[in-house]
Amino acid sequence: NYRIPGTDKILEKGAEVFIPVFALQRDEKYYKNPNKFDPDRFNEENSATQTQTNRPYYSFGDGPRNCIGVRLGKLQVKVGLIMMMQQFRYELANEQERTRQMEFEPRSFLLSPRGGIKLRIFKR
Ligand code: HEM
Numbered sequence: 001n002y003r004i005p006g007t008d009k010i011l012e013k014g015a016e017v018f019i020p021v022f023a024l025q026r027d028e029k030y031y032k033n034p035n036k037f038d039p040d041r042f043n044e045e046n047s048a049t050q051t052q053t054n055r056p057y058y059s060f061g062d063g064p065r066n067c068i069g070v071r072l073g074k075l076q077v078k079v080g081l082i083m084m085m086q087q088f089r090y091e092l093a094n095e096q097e098r099t100r101q102m103e104f105e106p107r108s109f110l111l112s113p114r115g116g117i118k119l120r121i122f123k124r
Contacts, residue, residue, distance in 0.1 A: 022111070024056040031055065035102070086124070093118035 002011045011017065026034040031041065040046060060067035067073065092098050103114040 019058065021056075021058045025058065027056075089122045089124055091120045091122070093120050 001013050003009070004011065025031070028034055060070040060073070097118050105112045105114045
């Protein structure tokens with residue numbers, strides 16, 4: 001059995017624990033305008049006042065069994081984005097795309113927008 005530090009809650013041995021990552025990462029208590037696409041919320045300036053340890057961020061899990069490939073994963077994503085942006089410019093395809101509320105695709109294994117996001121792509 002394991003007592004959660006600072007509480008009188010006991011997790012019984014063998015109990016399954018589900019962590020609501022999506023809800024935690026979209027909680028206004030931790031992130032201002034949580035549904036806004038705002039990569040700057042993670043830049044150095046913003047991270048200095050709100051460090052990664054005092055707000056939930058579990059994209060790669062946490063603890064001793066967290067993602068072993070986190071650095072490679074981040075590097076791959078950055079290289080991919082840089083190559084895509086070097087060669088092409090992207091715009092949302094139409095007004096509907098600009099204004100619609102994000103809905104999630106219920107049949108997708110990974111979290112993704114319903115019907116995708118339609119873009120117009122221009123060669124630079
Ligand atoms: C953006 C890319 C990636 C994301 C979002 C991601 C996410 C995750 C997550 C959420 C976990 C579970 C951690 C936990 O239970 O706390 C995990 C585990 C793991 N990931 Fe990744 N991952 C990525 C890329 C990679 C890459 C590139 C590799 C290998 C080269 C990798 C290898 C692993 C392995 C081996 C585990 C299991 C670690 C263990 O159980 O001890 N991942 N990953």
